[in-house]
Amino acid sequence: MFDPGRRLAAAAQLVRGGGSIADIGTDHAYLPAFLILTGKCTRALACDIGKGPLLSAERALRCLGLTEKIGLRLSDGLAEVSPEEADEIAVCGMGGTLIARILSDAPWIRHPGMRLILQPMTHAEDVRGYLAANGFRVTDETVTAQGKRLYLCMAADYDGVIRELSPAVYYFGTLAPDRPENIRYLEKQAARLRKQAEGLRLTGSDPEALALIGRALACAGYLE
Numbered sequence: 743m744f745d746p747g748r749r750l751a752a753a754a755q756l757v758r759g760g761g762s763i764a765d766i767g768t769d770h771a772y773l774p775a776f777l778i779l780t781g782k783c784t785r786a787l788a789c790d791i792g793k794g795p796l797l798s799a800e801r802a803l804r805c806l807g808l809t810e811k812i813g814l815r816l817s818d819g820l821a822e823v824s825p826e827e828a829d830e831i832a833v834c835g836m837g838g839t840l841i842a843r844i845l846s847d848a849p850w851i852r853h854p855g856m857r858l859i860l861q862p863m864t865h866a867e868d869v870r871g872y873l874a875a876n877g878f879r880v881t882d883e884t885v886t887a888q889g890k891r892l893y894l895c896m897a898a899d900y901d902g903v904i905r906e907l908s909p910a911v912y913y914f915g916t917l918a919p920d921r922p923e924n925i926r927y928l929e930k931q932a933a934r935l936r937k938q939a940e941g942l943r944l945t946g947s948d949p950e951a952l953a954l955i956g957r958a959l960a961c962a963g964y965l966e
């Protein structure tokens with residue numbers, strides 16, 4: 743069986759399945775390929791902003807005998823995807839700020855039944871901020887180790903409820919410190935925030951952000 747790697751397997755695990763998925767920023771199309779090969783999804787679109795990545799997706803799909811089953815689409819975010827083509831949307835392997843921008847540029851995704859599978863490489867707080875302000879409920883957050891790196895992956899369903907996040911949830915999410923991967927991820931996040939706070943303190947540039955980070959670190963129990 744085709745192995746997409748632990749990070750993408752963790753993303754695939756969060757897919758509800760049974761319908762269609764659009765994978766945005768697909769690159770090699772490993773995620774949609776895995777979802778079709780395992781029978782979890784019945785239809786898939788592999789989308790990318792670059793022609794180069796779509797060529798590598800085409801090569802991979804040809805090797806796997808999936809060219810008839812997965813559509814390839816040149817698209818900036820969801821610009822070229824229409825609502826009836828995706829019950830679920832995956833955006834993996836990009837920075838959280840870009841993921842949030844891609845989602846907010848496509849207001850049509852905000853409808854009951856829509857599930858998002860998101861795997862931000864950095865700035866997960868931007869993704870949580872988007873989800874909370876746009877009616878999505880985070881249903882799962884998981885951390886997976888692949889090689890030396892840790893990867894956060896989340897799933898969110900639309901329910902239309904606008905949420906206000908506490909600073910701790912905004913920066914640390916809902917991960918419980920009950921697995922070694924989660925603990926390592928939370929500690930790394932705390933170290934990043936301490937560094938950011940130090941920079942803000944030195945420049946005095948954004949006292950509001952500094953206070954927010956301080957509250958998040960204190961509430962999550964990471965204040966030194």
Ligand SMILES: C[S@@+](CC[C@H](N)C(=O)[O-])C[C@H]1O[C@@H](n2cnc3c(N)ncnc32)[C@H](O)[C@@H]1O
Nearest residue numbers: 766767768769790791792795817818819834835
């Ligand atoms: C690091 S790769 C991640 C590939 C795959 N999703 C994964 O997680 O392994 C990021 C991909 O996102 C694509 N990308 C970047 N910005 C994009 C955008 N605005 N719309 C669609 N794709 C984008 C890049 O061309 C690249 O192929």
